Amino acid sequence: MTQTAIASGLTPQELEVARLIVSALSLEVAPEAIEPEAPLFNEGLGLDSIDALEMALAVSKAYDVKLRSDDERNHRIFASLRSLTAHIEKHRTR
Numbered sequence: 211m212t213q214t215a216i217a218s219g220l221t222p223q224e225l226e227v228a229r230l231i232v233s234a235l236s237l238e239v240a241p242e243a244i245e246p247e248a249p250l251f252n253e254g255l256g257l258d259s260i261d262a263l264e265m266a267l268a269v270s271k272a273y274d275v276k277l278r279s280d281d282e283r284n285h286r287i288f289a290s291l292r293s294l295t296a297h298i299e300k301h302r303t304r
Contacts, residue, residue: 219245219246220242220244220246220291221246221295223295223298223299224246224291224292224295225241225242227269227291227294227295227298228241228242228244228291229241230268230269230272231244231250231265231268231291232244233268234264234265234267234268235257235261235264235265237255239255244291245290245291246290246291246292246295247290247291247292248290248291249289249290250288250289250290250291250294251288254290262279262284262288263279265277265288265294266278266279269294269298273298273301273302273303274302274303275297275298275301275302275303276301
């Protein structure tokens, strides 16, 4: 684990997912700067529904975890970096 990940409170898995999000969405924020419990949408990172679709595609490609737009759990899955990472870890096949 990197010193930055330790300082920000991110687990190695959360840092990996944060890097994926930053890369997939071309965000101008350091992955290490994403707070693990901060909301990804609205007041948090300020992501929108298009970003959610792009994130779902990136997660699917990277981890073979399917995220469907009609899943009623999406508001919980995408609530924060920590919740998204937990979902990926629970369902990943690679």
